[in-house]
Amino acid sequence: MIPLWMSIAVCGERRKFFRLWLPLFLLWILLLPFALLALPVIAILWLLFGRSAVAKPIVLWQVFAGMRGTLVDIDHPHGSVFIKIV
Numbered sequence: 129m130i131p132l133w134m135s136i137a138v139c140g141e142r143r144k145f146f147r148l149w150l151p152l153f154l155l156w157i158l159l160l161p162f163a164l165l166a167l168p169v170i171a172i173l174w175l176l177f178g179r180s181a182v183a184k185p186i187v188l189w190q191v192f193a194g195m196r197g198t199l200v201d202i203d204h205p206h207g208s209v210f211i212k213i214v
Contacts, residue, residue, distance in 0.1 A: 130156060131196045133214040140207045152213075 134150040166185075173181040200211040 129196060130193050131198075131213045135210075135212045135214065137210040138207065139209075 130152075132151070132153045134152055136148045136150070138146045140146075170182055170185060195213050198211075198213040200209070202209040
């Protein structure tokens with residue numbers, strides 16, 4: 129399943145805290161028309177060149193789907209950043 133939300137939290141030197149929630153499902157909705165336009169091209173490439181031409185978009189999709197549950201925590205004396213992909 130593709131990730132639907134991303135949370136970014138930034139903490140500065142003076143403990144100023146900033147949190148941002150990004151709805152990734154809106155990004156997927158925006159990319160859907162481009163994916164539908166790319167489907168005939170991918171089908172033609174598959175017929176002409178075989179599976180090797182279609183493997184790259186499939187791998188890219190699997191990378192995006194595998195991002196779900198990713199946690200990135202960067203700590204520095206001047207501040208910290210925490211990214212969570214849900």
